[in-house]
């Protein structure tokens with residue numbers, strides 16, 4: 001692995017930690033749970049750094065969280081977060097970033113909708129596909145009830161997909177070589 | 179960097195991270211396998227008893243659980259409604275025991291020790307092409323640049339405040355991401371000009 | 377001696393340095409020029425960070441293209457922004473990085489670290505987190521990280537641009553005291569009045585190459 005890749009892996013892990021410092025966007029008016037900007041890091045890592053670098057960046061991030069650094073939004077961290085109800089979502093981050101990276105690389109000249117689709121498949125569909133079964137397991141809930149809980153998060157996560165898509169397109173304008 | 183470690187001299191503090199992690203994994207697996215409410219309550223009591231043993235307070239234990247209260251409440255309500263009180267209590271108490279136990283490991287282990295143990299354990303993956311030295315460099319770089327990017331994020335938010343945009347995700351995340359990409363090239367150059375051969 | 381032999385440097389189809397031939401042997405050499413005139417690109421050629429698109433750069437006879445490792449060992453490089461050059465979280469870890477890469481022994485690493493921190497009055501910062509240093513301390517740490525590798529040449533790319541006046545002076549004194557050959561890209565004309573040679577770049581070409589009292593006015597003239 002070349003130096004540039006090591007640097008990208010470290011910086012996208014650090015960027016994800018920094019995004020956790022943004023205050024959560026509240027949808028309380030609609031009675032929906034607030035969303036944090038942090039999982040944008042997953043989408044940006046995959047779409048901008050590529051499948052390998054992006055996936056490893058997210059792996060590094062969760063390793064640092066597991067090691068006890070309070071890098072998750074709200075200053076949370078440690079091994080406990082992986083055993084809790086949302087552990088599956090977190091553990092999925094490397095896979096999600098890698099999938100986004102693969103999809104985005106396959107269509108370098110993607111339109112807004114195609115790009116959003118790629119980011120949504122990795123950052124929402126795959127993340128839910130990993131997170132919901134884990135939630136069902138720790139809560140002994142069964143898939144359908146877990147899925148029902150997550151419905152409340154879908155609007156917020158869709159917003160994030162759109163934001164990530166806008167940011168990736170902006171970055172490409174600033175850095176045409178990406 | 180600031181970690182979640184709480185200094186102390188208990189046997190949990192002195193135990194090395196590897197065995198501590200293994201013990202946690204075994205205990206977590208047992209908790210998942212076990213179906214009995216009584217055993218779960220017993221486990222929770224033991225875990226809670228370990229907090230004072232490790233020089234930690236009940237407030238610290240409570241702090242681990244508090245952010246999860248709403249999900250506990252939700253799980254409890256759903257299980258109660260669909261499957262009855264026993265299962266509801268079992269599910270929530272099991273989750274509490276798991277999280278308190280894992281937090282006990284986190285609170286009594288320096289993140290630097292944990293990282294060192296994990297990097298050393300990676301030596302076993304060498305045949306798969308994993309190079310522990312490179313992993314170590316990536317970890318150090320991340321620890322170095324987390325505070326740098328955190329500060330840049332803060333600066334950008336303050337700059338956008340003047341325009342009323344400090345809560346706009348795009349107006350903050352975009353400049354921070356651009357700075358990140360710009361830094362990446364310079365950092366790679368700096369590493370290579372200091373004799374690093376990848 | 378560093379020889380630049382008919383060098384052209386292009387990024388893609390954009391030529392940023394054209395047909396440059398220079399022989400650098402003085403102890404103190406400054407590179408000045410407007411933003412975008414090619415100073416950084418030129419500096420990066422000197423330690424092989426950038427390789428010429430045409431022509432050759434040789435350091436003590438070694439081509440940067442074929443002897444990259446040796447050249448980087450000989451030519452230390454200090455960047456404009458120390459934040460991007462300090463790559464380890466703690467001061468002493470960062471100082472050790474370059475020395476480890478060159479295979480220094482543990483004892484040498486420890487001794488060089490102690491010496492350099494003493495030299496810049498930073499001994500109490502040995503175990504300090506790098507991100508808590510002041511701007512001037514960061515730049516001194518960046519310079520130290522290069523010096524502990526014991527290079528023969530030190531290339532500095534606008535090392536004072538991001539600093540306040542007081543720290544600028546501190547870095548200026550540090551540069552003046554270097555025993556190595558110094559090649560300095562800068563806008564800071566005060567810094568280079570006592571230099572042996574000043575090379576003025578404009579749009580990727582050398583437009584003046586002389587003693588400071590002759591070259592600086594040409595630059596000032598071009599800027600106004």
Ligand SMILES: Nc1ncnc2c1ncn2[C@@H]1O[C@H](COP(=O)(O)OP(=O)(O)O)[C@@H](O)[C@H]1O
Nearest residue numbers: 387390392409410411412413414415416417418
């Ligand atoms: N990596 C790069 N890719 C493309 N163009 C570059 C790159 N680096 C520098 N340039 C261009 O080369 C020119 C010279 O830049 P530089 O050497 O940084 O000048 P200076 O240091 O004097 O400001 C500028 O026009 C700049 O935009």
Ligand SMILES: [Mg+2]
Nearest residue numbers: 415416533534
């Ligand atoms: Mg420059």
